[in-house]
Amino acid sequence: MKQLITVFLMAMVWTGTLAQPVEVGLYQEQLVRAAVVYCSSGHYQLLLDGEVVLRMENGDILYLTLEDELIKVLDAENDFGYAGHVELRSLSTESVFRLRPIQPELESRVYDDNLLVLPGDRYITLVNQVDLDKYLAGVVEAEAGPNAEKEFYKAQSVLCRTYALKQMERHINEGFSLCDGTHCQAYKGKSTGNPEILEAIVETSAMVVADYNFKLITAAYHSNSGGQTQRASDVWLSDENYLQSVVDPYSLHQPHAKWKDTISFKEWKAYLLKNGMKSVTRIPDEIIYVEQMRRKKYFILDSDSIRMTKIRADWGFKSSFFDMFPDGDSVLVWGKGYGHGLGMSQEGAMKMARDDFSYQDILQFYFHEIRLMDYRDLPHSSLPQSVLDL
């Protein structure tokens, strides 16, 4: 009975507008020209150019196709003609739709809340207007998988929220706030893999990481540090006080702690020569090696140098934390960690959570001199305007 009353009250207070909506551009890199939308649960209203034309419920299907810079809208029985603005507006907090691009054909994904569809000259812009917490649950699952501990999920939630709020105006000229690719943060729709993810979001509600000047940090994280994180200026041009290099024993012995590769010695020498290391033509092969007991910013030979991050990018290595030894015609590459190495190591943080550290301990370990606080307590000058409007 009590549950029924709660459901009834939720229905009463639901006004059709989301408490804290964010607008996420979907399938942005694939240039979608046609898609099918299925109403999976709850109820929706279909609005074409602002007018309600249909009420949709579980099982209803809609076909959307780009034609002459407008969207042609059909369902199983009706041809609704063309529209310049299509909206699927949720009529309850539990509404869920499935979206399947058919041109090009891509895997379908399930989303909470609303869908906006805007035509362009070459492709349609698909925007999921979704409650911030539900969006963050989807991001945490896409970025960290469904099989970790709650305290890890809390640490990851705080970082994903910080990142999202700081980047909220990144795609503002394209008609949405954030994209669903790694350019912003990966988002593959509704979190379904582990209920603890949404709990972690709710239990850290509104919490973000700020630096000592009350500014949102660049909430960097990566898969595995290899035993030592990177300092900001070793990857970027500028330094950030909160991103210092940390010796990280928790990342050792984790799935992505080590990697191996082999490259051709001839190609390696040609690469060094091309990048200004003229001495490779006269010094013995056996002293052309890279050794990093601790992370180094540069590979230095004679008086020439190349940034480790450049070598990583040019050769497609998993990290810039590696040793290289000549071995006949080849060079053996023994690497540590996976990713750029900045900020929180996800596998290290998972290990810390298994060792009973709290999410606050985890974040304080990977970031230097930070404040964990409610973003609404930050000075307005520290937040993008669209966050103040949430």
Ligand SMILES: [Zn+2]
């Ligand atoms: Zn983006």
